[in-house]
Amino acid sequence: MKYYLRIFLALINTASKRYLEYRWNTFGNLVTSTLSLILVIFFVDIIFSQTNNIAGWTKPEVLFFVGTFRVFSSLLSFLYLRSINFIPKYIQRGDLDMFLVKPVNVQFYVSLCFTRVYEIINLLPGIVLIGYALQSLGGVSWEGWLLLLGGVICGLLIFYGLYFMCATLAFWFVQFNSLTSIYFVANSFLCFPTDVFGKNGSLVFTYLIPLGFIVTVPVRIFLAKDPPLFLILSVFFAALSLWLSVKFWNYALKHYTSASS
Amino acid sequence: MEDPVIKVKDLKKYYRIHQKEPGLAGSVKSLFSRKYYNVEAVNDISFEIGEGELVGFIGPNGAGKTTTLKVLSGLLYPTSGYVRVLGFEPFKRQPKFQKQFSLVMGQKNQLWWDLPAWESFILNKEIYEVPDNQFETIVHELSEMLEIKDILKVQVRKLSLGQRMKAELVAALLHSPKVLFLDEPTIGLDVVAQKKMRDFVKEYNQQYKATIILTSHYMGDVKELCKRVIVIDKGIILYDGLLEKIVEKFAAHKVIKVDFEKPIDPEKLKNIGEIKENEEMHYLIHVPRKEAPKRAAKLLDNFPVVDLTIEEPPIEDVIRQVFNGGKV
Ligand SMILES: Nc1ncnc2c1ncn2[C@@H]1O[C@H](COP(=O)(O)OP(=O)(O)O)[C@@H](O)[C@H]1O
Numbered sequence: 032m033k034y035y036l037r038i039f040l041a042l043i044n045t046a047s048k049r050y051l052e053y054r055w056n057t058f059g060n061l062v063t064s065t066l067s068l069i070l071v072i073f074f075v076d077i078i079f080s081q082t083n084n085i086a087g088w089t090k091p092e093v094l095f096f097v098g099t100f101r102v103f104s105s106l107l108s109f110l111y112l113r114s115i116n117f118i119p120k121y122i123q124r125g126d127l128d129m130f131l132v133k134p135v136n137v138q139f140y141v142s143l144c145f146t147r148v149y150e151i152i153n154l155l156p157g158i159v160l161i162g163y164a165l166q167s168l169g170g171v172s173w174e175g176w177l178l179l180l181g182g183v184i185c186g187l188l189i190f191y192g193l194y195f196m197c198a199t200l201a202f203w204f205v206q207f208n209s210l211t212s213i214y215f216v217a218n219s220f221l222c223f224p225t226d227v228f229g230k231n232g233s234l235v236f237t238y239l240i241p242l243g244f245i246v247t248v249p250v251r252i253f254l255a256k257d258p259p260l261f262l263i264l265s266v267f268f269a270a271l272s273l274w275l276s277v278k279f280w281n282y283a284l285k286h287y288t289s290a291s292s
Numbered sequence: 293m294e295d296p297v298i299k300v301k302d303l304k305k306y307y308r309i310h311q312k313e314p315g316l317a318g319s320v321k322s323l324f325s326r327k328y329y330n331v332e333a334v335n336d337i338s339f340e341i342g343e344g345e346l347v348g349f350i351g352p353n354g355a356g357k358t359t360t361l362k363v364l365s366g367l368l369y370p371t372s373g374y375v376r377v378l379g380f381e382p383f384k385r386q387p388k389f390q391k392q393f394s395l396v397m398g399q400k401n402q403l404w405w406d407l408p409a410w411e412s413f414i415l416n417k418e419i420y421e422v423p424d425n426q427f428e429t430i431v432h433e434l435s436e437m438l439e440i441k442d443i444l445k446v447q448v449r450k451l452s453l454g455q456r457m458k459a460e461l462v463a464a465l466l467h468s469p470k471v472l473f474l475d476e477p478t479i480g481l482d483v484v485a486q487k488k489m490r491d492f493v494k495e496y497n498q499q500y501k502a503t504i505i506l507t508s509h510y511m512g513d514v515k516e517l518c519k520r521v522i523v524i525d526k527g528i529i530l531y532d533g534l535l536e537k538i539v540e541k542f543a544a545h546k547v548i549k550v551d552f553e554k555p556i557d558p559e560k561l562k563n564i565g566e567i568k569e570n571e572e573m574h575y576l577i578h579v580p581r582k583e584a585p586k587r588a589a590k591l592l593d594n595f596p597v598v599d600l601t602i603e604e605p606p607i608e609d610v611i612r613q614v615f616n617g618g619k620v
């Protein structure tokens with residue numbers, strides 16, 4: 032455990048040097064993400080000028096959701112998004128071999144070797160929006176915040192597992208360049224509360240493909256739309272997703288090292 | 293006798309390939325009925341390597357060298373046979389085993405492309421849990437030996453191939469591996485860099501007593517470095533033994549170099565042996581191995597000889613012909 036913490040810190044440390052050159056790029060990202068956020072707020076504003084309730088969500092609730100989604104997105108970019116995007120390349124070019132001979136858990140290593148340290152700054156717009164939405168929503172208990180934090184962490188793990196499994200498919204598909212498109216599709220589902228997909232859609236995206244547990248459920252718990260006990264389901268899905276990704280990765284490695292393709 | 297560091301017995305590694313038929317129809321068809329065939333990359337090889345040995349593994353492209361090293365490194369699961377490295381089964385990829393060996397491949401890099409080599413060293417230090425003081429000593433020593441001290445803080449993508457390869461070596465040696473696999477480490481390097489690399493490997497082997505397998509499709513590497521060579525082709529070991537004995541075993545002929553006093557009629561030399569080179573009064577003649585002394589005497593008796601030597605054919609030629617399947 033301590034060993035992996037050290038490695039994680041070393042990876043962050045080297046990654047910070049890697050992005051020193053791209054620092055300004057990150058500030059550019061901050062500008063674009065703030066602008067796009069303003070656009071979304073504007074959009075939400077227009078919609079709610081016609082109605083005061085969408086699929087059971089009021090305007091401040093939707094804004095709170097959008098803020099949380101932004102926080103989730105920047106944490107995901109900070110932690111593992113870029114690293115996972117690289118995995119198919121390692122597999123195609125055979126560079127994976129150079130990881131596999133090392134005395135380190137390879138899944139851990141390839142998932143975190145491209146952390147984006149400066150992405151942390153993109154948390155800001157999301158947090159500001161959350162603060163703004165809270166002004167209309169009223170006070171919240173610290174238990175609420177803890178539940179939200181727990182929910183978002185589970186969300187990060189659920190998405191990690193699902194996305195990592197997609198990347199693992201590259202062991203079978205030699206030309207696998209669609210990983211980032213998968214991300215964008217997933218993202219476009221994640222950026223709305225699942226309730227907008229109607230009752231059946233919501234059920235599918237909550238329990239079949241547990242995208243709903245990534246952002247929607249944590250926010251629903253926070254807004255007392257769902258009982259706090261739902262967090263247990265979140266934890267369950269996080270563990271399941273992580274476990275499946277490990278199993279699938281190891282299965283793929285077995286396939287790879289026996290070169291039966 | 294001590295246990296060998298590397299022991300391979302009856303190792304086979306077949307790649308299973310499915311046949312793809314051309315065209316869309318073929319693709320669809322192959323989804324339902326896949327035809328497989330095997331590539332017999334390594335086909336029943338056995339050898340043992342003792343502690344501190346530096347063994348050359350040579351063979352033409354596609355001989356099975358890389359496949360063998362991948363099996364020894366735990367990257368490939370053997371189709372059948374017995375493999376032990378330092379007493380471990382490599383394909384279990386136990387960290388305890390992985391901390392004791394290193395694999396360097398001329399065509400692959402472990403250094404991060406967009407970072408200075410130094411940063412990759414630091415990551416390796418953490419992964420292999422190398423103590424601080426040991427890390428510093430080793431980086432210092434090795435980069436001195438390889439003369440790359442001043443480029444360690446330069447982004448790897450800005451280095452020349454030779455510099456990069458040297459940095460790769462340092463990265464691979466930080467944890468003082470007991471066993472080192474070098475897969476074509478000189479590929480693509482210019483002559484000077486090749487020589488540097490060879491000198492380094494030799495020095496490293498002597499200084500640190502590491503057991504090393506070096507593969508190459510190129511005789512030059514092996515000739516200067518290794519006493520023992522294993523010659524492999526089409527997945528089969530053709531020869532395993534001292535480099536100097538390989539010529540005796542495979543060359544059916546010797547070379548007589550002779551200088552004459554005055555020009556002579558080449559026709560008259562026909563019954564001595566096969567004339568390979570002929571520059572006025574200087575001749576290179578191939579003669580059957582056992583006949584060499586007799587033929588030389590015949591030359592001396594019948595021609596105005598100034599100088600005569602009997603030599604072994606060059607190793608490169610012998611190996612090349614072995615690979616071509618012909619006798620020399
Ligand atoms: N991943 C693979 N899948 C299928 N065939 C392979 C694979 N790797 C190597 N081969 C085949 O196995 C044989 C041995 O290859 P290799 O071990 O790379 O030879 P060498 O390193 O001596 O050039 C070659 O015929 C090669 O085409």
Ligand SMILES: [Mg+2]
Nearest residue numbers: 357358359476
């Ligand atoms: Mg090779």
